[in-house]
Amino acid sequence: MLEMLLSIPGLLLIVGALLVPVLPHAPRQAYMLALIGVSGYLTFGIETGVHTTASLGGLDLILVRAEAMTKPFALVFHIAAALNVFYALHDPNKTTSAAGLAYAGAAIAALFAGDFLTLFLYWELTAITSVFLVLAGTSARTMNAAMRYLLMQVGSGVVLLAGAGLLWRDGTGLTIQAVDALTPAGLCLLLAFGIKAAFPLVNGWLQDAYPEASVTGTVMLSAFTTKLAIYMLALCFAGFTPLIYIGAVMAVLPVFFAAVENDLRRVLAYSLNNQLGFMVIGIGVGTQLALNGTVAHAFASTIYQGLLFMALGAVLHRTGTAKASQLGALAKSMPLTAIFCTVGALSIISFPLFSGFVTKSLTLGAVAKEGYFFVWLAMVFVTVGAVQHIFVKAVYLPFFGPAPKRVKAKEAPLGMLLAMGAAAALCLGIGVYPEPLYALLPYDARYEVWKAGYVLGELQLLFFAGLGFVFLSLRGVYPTAMDTTVLNTDYLFRRTLPRATMAIAGPVLRVWFVVLAALKRSVLQMLKISEQASRESGLVSGIASIGSAAGIFLAMFALMLILRQVM
Amino acid sequence: MMQHLPVLQVLLPLLAAPFAALLRGRDLAWGVAFITTGAAFLISIALFLEQRALGTTLVYEMGNWAAPIGIVYVIDAASALVLPVISGIGFVATLAARQLVAAEIDARDHALFYAAWLLTIAGMLGQVTTGDAFNIFVFLEISSLSAYALVAMGSGRDRRALPAAFNYLILGTVGATFYVIGLGLLYMLTGTLNLVDLAERLPQVEETRAAFTAMAFIALGLFLKMALFPLHFWLVPAYAHAPSAVTALMASTATKVSVYVLIRLIFGVFGVEFPGLADAVGLLVLTLGIAGAFVGTLAAIVETDLKKLFAQSSIAQLGYMAIGIGAMSATGLAAAFLHLFNHALMKGALFLAIGMIAAQAGRATMGTIQGAGKQIPITMTAILFGGLALIGVPLTAGFISKLYLIRALLEQDFWLLAGLTFLSSALALAYVWKIIEAAWLQPRPKGAPKLHETASQYIPAWIMVIATLGFGIYATPLVQAAFAAAHVFIPSVAGAN
């Protein structure tokens, strides 16, 4: 039992989470860190290859298998889990702690799943554990957002199971490996992964639910689900060209939505979405360099995206709002948070010497090498987009811009500062000295990012984008954020689908009601007849049922005879 | 001693029943029932192990009169699997009955209650062990008549138990009559009622209309007894208004025994090759099974009384067993046996837990359990696990049986049906979620009576929950036993499992 607990990565965290609710506050935090530490140590020692198999009703399951790509993902998941514990040091909510830990464990265990059935189990476990994080939110919309979130997440699992079933029928086996996307099974799997990776049209849940979670919950959510989906896409669909264009759309569209959105945590959710687009592009290109880029970018972005969510979460925690229109000049009251947040922003806009630069450049280089000009252009464009919605809107204006009204705030609590400080140090560390990260990557393909011309081009891009902001501000046409609901693709599920359903179901329902009324009439008629037939007995309900039972018997006997004759 | 076990299995509760009726004082009667069901459970386990070890059929000849003149008791892989279900549930339900019966039934009636209780169990065990078709009818009537009486005993607390019991009695009798008419036809055609002889002689007359009619009547009578949609309407009121202990016992066993008898007669006597059987019964059972799965699940979603809710869900679950039968394959039958076994466990857990709530609060509705997750967490968790098993969530026994059911359907390329089965299982999430929401996400209304729980109240339900989880995690021996049971009726083919 203990051996199994230790041999399946993540299981220790899932099972260990059961104990979290019963521990008092301080030992609980120490206990969770210890668990993550032990789990990380055990996981990091796992060599590439198949380790644990099992058999369930004639199906061969691979419980533990490591690919070349597994280690970096497992490492960053452990880092994120540990940072989350620090970040939530002030938070006495036991449900969030336990769910967060189990969620991290499920995501880690999923990385090591070697077959689709095992994957399905953890896939659904991430859905179920993570919904508690959304539920921990405090706004009035939390409950509904959580239900919509759960529906999409569980739905993704159901599609995954369907895909696995189709694979099994085709006799290809359930092992997770490269899958032909243009088969029914492949399409199912692509859709299942696509939902969790927030592909265009199925991305609505991300922007819908993440900003509704609690301060700590959002940070935990941002790390795992989407990266797990990216990892699975990379294992199964590397080199599937349409992904390049899906990824490009995914990267570009959120830029415009983020520009309009007022809720800064929602802006970050859009930004998370377009970072995922970069990774999907890399998977679509599928060369060794591109896949290295995807993995590296997933690693770095988990940390800097987490850092940004942490910083704006800290703002929400201290000021009670994360609305751009109500924030400004926070750098004076929250100087450390401002510095850390700026580091996160510099990373995401891929400023040289910060982590985004050394990882994003791999994918960018791979795309350029393969000659996808417009995709490459789109990726450069998206970098400018990040300058707009992250650097200017989410960091510069709230922390350094003018204050719309006096906002009283204290510096973030110590735990948050520790987590943000560590994340910022990692961003800077990776940016300055990326070699250890490069060494972790699955392939040997390398890309030289420190070429003077390349650095110069990047700096020009970023500074002139900044000048664009100055230009528009001076002309007085830079838009101010306003409180609105921005329609996203979840509109399809929240408005279009119900309308269509009602349009179809309305007439059907009307017919059904007519049939129902007729049935009711005939039943009442039967009741009356049988009541008259044996009035003396008096127990009406019993008599009526006997009448109908005899009728049903006869009908079924007739049906049997007919079936026998016809078939 | 060992060679007498097959008959002791039935005889023990049968003889203990009048003994219990004569005893005064409720604890004595309960004690007799407890010891008897405990012994019956041990006997069934011994029989199961012996049968599995030998791998052959154990035949017991009453008074050393060999078949076809004498009556034989037969323990083969199928009956060996079903006996522990009935006696085991009977034992745990008896354990719980002490509290439930004390709360719900007038003390003067306790002796009679336990007598009827033992008779029901004896009747069900008899139906499973006997090798004679008419003997099945006799035991069917023994168990049914005492079951009507047990349901009617709910009238002290809930007057609606009387019409429900009457309704159940009339319909049950109609079902039994159909069965016995079918038997009469068979006897007329073949001159025997021994199951083995019947199977041997039937092929000579299988083309006659009388043979088909006999088959159809027997099947129809048993459809009613197993509450197959649309002959299910006696079940919900009977379960809902019966005393809680009776609901727990019957929901887990009564309909299951009829499923077993149906399999034994349809496959064991008539056989899959019987002309018209695959078309008339197979197709009908598949259609009605899936329809029942949807009707039961949908009805459960809108139901607010918990006993009715899970009674409706039983309709759906019986639908799944019917689908397994209708698949007309070894895997299908194995799935039906698995689900028979697993569903007995989960429904036992659910109704025992709900019974404890009903015994305290008078009724168990969505209102009663609103916000109850904090007051009686252990009982509510048992209900939660039972509900998850009903959906078929992995790591519960429900998952295993659904898995094999879907495999059986896919083997025959019934894609649509597999999809529908999956869909209806997923729908079950709706009523389980309803309970989760009421119990944990809503606050306890002001003025609601305080519920409490003690170990003796939740331990019976948790025995079932642990069994559900145990057989969900470590399912291999059970799966093997189910396939062995299925191969009694449909010999194994190379490649099946």
Place this chain on the structure above:
Amino acid sequence: MAKSKNPKSKLTPALGLRLLAAVAGLLVLAEILVHRHAYFALEAMPLFFAGFGFLAFLAIILGSRLVAKLATRPVDYYDTPEGDA
């Protein structure tokens, strides 16, 4: 707007602006000294990245106006039942 009115900042807006402009100017000048290796013809154009960065920023603001026009609704849009909206 944001840059121009922030009197309490130690780094006065005017100074900040000048710094930004100075760095940008240096980066333009550096183009003469540093050779940029290009994959695409367009990329090889002098000052491509500078121009693209500036124009793209304007394009994003322009595009977001379109989104604002087409896809924004009152903040309680989804909370009001269908038909009232």
